[in-house]
Amino acid sequence: MTVVEERPAPAAEPPPRRPNRLWALLRNSWRQLTSMRTALVLLFLLAVAAIPGSVLPQRTINPENVAGYFREHPDLAPVLSRLGGFDVYASPWFASIYLLLFTSLVGCVIPRLLDHVRALRTVPPDAPRRLERLPEHAAAEPRPDDPAAAAAGVAAGLRRHRFRTVVRERPDGTWTVSGEKGLLKETGNLLFHFALLAVLIGVGFGHWYGWNGNRLLVQGNDLGFCNSVTQYDESSLGPRLDAADLPFFCLRLTDFEATYQSNGQPKTFGAQATVQTEHDGPWRPTEFTVNHPLRLSQANVHLLGHGYAPILRFTDRFGQQQTRIVPFLPRDQMLTSEGVAQFPDVNIDPKTNQRDEDLQVAFEGVYLPTVDPKGGPASVFPAEREPALFLTAYRGNLGVDAGLPGSVYALDRGQLANGQLKQVSGERPQRLTPGQTWTLDDGTKLEFVGTRQFATLAVRYDPTQPLVLGGAVLGLLGLMLSLSGHRRRVWFRVSPPAGSEAGTGGSLMEAGGLPRTDYPGFHEEFEQVVAAARRTPEERTP
């Protein structure tokens, strides 16, 4: 890989009329920036700068862990946060390193591209005067044919081995053949570096114009969702994108199937769904699973997880019924799931139609798809073999009207602390199996109707993915060419034998070779090329 031949020293510049300090500074900085040494330093910096992102939790990957870090290190975390420690790969210092590196790359590869184009268009140079000075040399040997014919034969042989070949005749009757091979190496190298640029551009545009959203979707035709920012639990749009730019589609989860090993490890997942891709268009059935997303035009739906949503029917003091389907979030591999069902609009007196805020009701607890026969607190199998719900009932003010964004998966602890919300069931949570009804102290009832499955989905679109992939593949191709090629030259000089007239009595042929990159196998190749060239035409075609 070693570049043997340094680039020719730039021709001495004409003495500047008046040295412009700023210009000189700029020029020197540019040279410095585009040197290989700077590229090396920047590559190192990039590697080092990437490390904190694996040590500290990152907002884009798991925001919960970032929140946890803030709780554990209340003094350090804000400082780190200001330094970009939780968004390393979007931080200005990380960006400045890779932008400098890519500036350096541009400054480096454009002159090399020009040089290379020039090299591709010029013919291999004539043989040096003294071939014996070259790293490879084969002494002159006589041969029967005359110089012109011998040179033509050698050139044909070289061309057959895909050397770029030139034949020259000298005034003294000597013929030379120059051959060069291995320009593909530099082509590959340039391809690789340009492909890196393409990848960077692709990643940048993907960030600007891509979007994604997460959604928990409960099974059932009554519970579909349509692609719009408001229907996602979380979403993020690229800075150049508007909420109105999202493509239209609606999705319903019709069925979800999971199979497990006997030890509870999941074996397969499968989501059955129907999808509508045009307003008022038909609903088309489809299915997707882990590793096989649902690919729509300009949106891909990925299955990330699943769980159970208990169906709870509450009958209030006035006999009014309300049914909720409440996703419980899994907390372990066996799908022990936690959740809360809140009923803020119950116990409304039909006479007054007034809501009594102190009579709101909530149930919090865990759902075990398979209860532990030994009485343990966690599920022992992820499928519903012996399901049970363990609930605690609360009555009072849920605090959901206070205008504060509350979680749908947990009770407002503040309301419990200030006594406005009280536990109204016994010491231990009430166990309910599907179909069972629980009567509370005030005569209200809760029926555990059953469960539905839910799937957690990630919907994403990145318009430049093909560019990034194409860049990466071309880059790999370039890299392989670059690392496997070797640039080298060979020369043959065929002269008339001393003391006789040219064209009468055979010729003498001498050869030399020059590897232009570090190429340990050149010696063998050179010997083969020379051996092939020494064969006369008759020998070649017996």
Added chain:
Amino acid sequence: MMAELSDQLMAFTVLAYLAAMVCYAAEYAFGNRSHIGRAATRPARQLVGVGGPGEVEVLPADGVVPPPADDVVPPAPPRDRGALLGLIGVGLTWVAFALHLGTVVTRGVAAHRMPWGNMYEFILAVTLVGAAVWLGVITRKPAVRHLGLFTALALVVLLGAAGLIAYTPVSPLVPALNSYWYIVHVSTIIVASGILLIGAVPAAMFLVRAGYDRGRRTFPYTLGAKVPPAETLERLTFRLHAFAFPLFTFGALIAGPLWAEASWGRYWAWDPKEVWAFISWVVYAAYLHARATPSVKRTTATWIALLGFLTMLMNLFGVNLFFEGLHSYANAGGM
């Protein structure tokens, strides 16, 4: 049943590498210096591309002097005990490799899948590739056989660590790993990691030898007395890295993101495994750059290669043990 067989074979594999290591070490201790020195230079002259007589030193390998002349004169001695021990070491390495292969295959049979579903199996497979590459290298270039002590050492340490830290009972794959990209991505990374792993041995020994040639006579440079010439080591280092780098690029930076896209929806998520693969890639790119820059010394470039090796180790062990990420097979001790 197969699983137990695999576990037993694993124990024998480590023992066999250990025995090979002892033989190599004995060769070091008993073999006289000239014997090893000769062995190190002699075949080099017959071998293709290693350093034949017509070989051109295109760039001087930064002040590395050729091996001392007394090593080169071969007064055909009777085969001594050291050489015999060395050959036994090679034989034992083959035995260990066969056992190692058996360990991996029986593991796969027991689990009914490709045997690289968790950290333990991953290390087992990486070291298997390392051993295979090493055997290939010493078959083609017997001259470097004397590095066997260090390769065997590396294999024993890594396998021991796999057995002690990362052992996981046989279990089937989680659905997330059930994809053909799993096979492509993981297998290429295993092969590339195995080669890069073995590449660190000549790299380290090159640094030792280069120091020895510069007149250093303290440990570890004293080890340099009995290893092949610096130039041979440096070339071998480069060849191994230049071969593995595109493979690693494909496995980690193309196949990995393709699979991630299908599975998580994003081709790159900066999960700790990805971060460290990226770091390794950048460091190895820096090595290739440094080696191609005439003004950077070969020893400096080789230090960068060793740094790359450390980042690979970090990814193999450190990331799995310290960080939490999306890579489910990264969980040490099973999921």
